[in-house]
Amino acid sequence: MVNTHSKKAIIVVDVQNDFVDGSLGTARGVDVARGINAWLRKVVGVDGEAVASRPPIVGTLDWHINPKGHFAPEGEEPDYKNTWPVHCVADTHGAQVCAELNPELVDVWFHKGEYTAAYSGFEGHLAGEEQTLQQWLNSHEVENVTIVGIATDFCVRATALDALNAGFHVRVIEQLCSAVTEQGGKSAIQELEDAGAEIIRD
Ligand code: VGL
Numbered sequence: 001m002v003n004t005h006s007k008k009a010i011i012v013v014d015v016q017n018d019f020v021d022g023s024l025g026t027a028r029g030v031d032v033a034r035g036i037n038a039w040l041r042k043v044v045g046v047d048g049e050a051v052a053s054r055p056p057i058v059g060t061l062d063w064h065i066n067p068k069g070h071f072a073p074e075g076e077e078p079d080y081k082n083t084w085p086v087h088c089v090a091d092t093h094g095a096q097v098c099a100e101l102n103p104e105l106v107d108v109w110f111h112k113g114e115y116t117a118a119y120s121g122f123e124g125h126l127a128g129e130e131q132t133l134q135q136w137l138n139s140h141e142v143e144n145v146t147i148v149g150i151a152t153d154f155c156v157r158a159t160a161l162d163a164l165n166a167g168f169h170v171r172v173i174e175q176l177c178s179a180v181t182e183q184g185g186k187s188a189i190q191e192l193e194d195a196g197a198e199i200i201r202d
Contacts, residue, residue: 006143006169008055010043011133012036013121013149013156014062015101018087018094019178026151028178033100035176036148040105056107056140058133060121060149060159062088063095063111070117080180082117090114108136119158122166134166144169148176153184160192170197 015036016022020029045051064070064087071086072078078085088095090111097103110124110133118124124133137145145168147160156177163170172192179185193199 007141008144008146009137009140009142010040010055010057011121011145011147011149011159011163012040012057012059012101012106013147013159014060014088014151015098015149016061016088016094017096017098019062019150020098020100022087022094023085024087024151024180026178026180027182029098029150030100032148032150032176032178033098037101037105039148039173039176040101044105055146056142057105058108058110058121058136059097059103059106060110060112060124060133060155061095061097061127062113062118062155063090063127064088065090065114067113067115067117070113088113110136119155120162121155121159122162137168142168144171146171146173148173150178151185152177152179153188154180157188157192160197161195164192164195164197171200172197173200175200175202 015033018024020033043054072083109127111127112118112124121133145163149156160170160172174189
C-alpha cells in the first residue's frame with residue numbers, strides 16, 4: 001500500500017521549445033505546456049499565495065553540446081528512434097523552457113545529455129554541478145514521483161522506468177504528456193502501467 005504521508009515530488013520532463021514547436025515539435029506540445037503550467041500554479045498556490053505543504057517541483061532539460069550520434073549526420077534523415085534532428089543545443093532558444101510554462105514554477109533544474117544521448121531525467125545533474133536527480137530526490141526523502149512532460153514515448157518513458165527501477169512509486173499524468181507519435185505514446189503508457197506505474201488518465 002502506498003503510504004499517503006510519504007514525500008512526493010513532481011518531475012517536469014523537457015518542456016523545451018524544440019519539443020513544443022521547434023525542430024522536434026510534438027503534436028500536443030503547446031497544450032501540454034499550458035496544462036502543466038495551470039496545474040503547477042494550483043500546486044504552488046495561485047498568485048503567490050502560500051501553500052502550507054506542497055511537493056518540490058523539479059524540471060529536466062535536454063542540454064546538448066556534442067551528443068555525438070544522437071543527432072543525425074548532416075545531410076542524412078533522422079530515423080526518429082535513435083537519431084534526431086539537431087535539438088536542444090545548450091544555451092539556444094530551442095533548449096529554453098517554452099513560453100507557455102513559467103520557469104519560476106519549477107524549484108530546481110537538472111541538465112542531461114551534454115555529450116551523449118540522455119533520455120532519462122535520472123541521467124541528469126543539477127545545472128553546473130555534479131549532484132544527480134537521484135541524489136537530490138534521496139536527500140529530500142522523496143518516495144513518490146509524479147511525472148509529466150515531453151516526450152511520452154522517449155524521455156517521459158525513460159524517466160518513469162528509471163524511477164520505477166530505483167524503487168519510487170511512480171504516477172504519470174497521461175494528459176500532461178505529449179508524444180512524438182500517437183501510437184508510441186499509447187504503447188509507452190501501457191508499458192509503464194505494466195511495469196508498475198500508476199497512470200492518471202483523466
Ligand atoms: C527526446 C527525442 C530526442 C525527449 C529527447 O525529450 O523525449 N526525444 N531527444
